[in-house]
Amino acid sequence: MGEDIMDFENQKREFAAERDTFNSEKKGLNWRVLDAEDKLMKERALHAERQKEWTSACERSNRDLKAARDDVVKVKGERDAESREVEHLSALVKEKETQVVETQKSHAEAL
Secondary structure, eight states, rough: HHHHHHHHHHHHHHHHHHHHHHHHHHHHHHHHHHHHHHHHHHHHHHHHHHHHHHHHHHHHHHHHHHHHHHHHHHHHHHHHHHHHHHHHHHHHHHHHHHHHHHHHHHHHHHH
């Protein structure tokens, strides 16, 4: 019976040592999990911030491109209006030149 008690006490000590080892490993794992979760939250926050910056940059770029496109359309419209005006003035000049030539011919014939 003394042997059984010693055996039991030895097993009890071994179990306590294994339990302590298990608990320390468990604490280490818990710390690593908490550290990983902390890193994940920081990365998510960083990603969200970068996403906002990227979205803001895209909006700025789109605004700038739209403004440039509007300027191009405005300039094309002005150019087209001026081209029509030049064509109209050219037609008037030709008409006046024709009238002057006809007037000169009629004066030449009258003399």
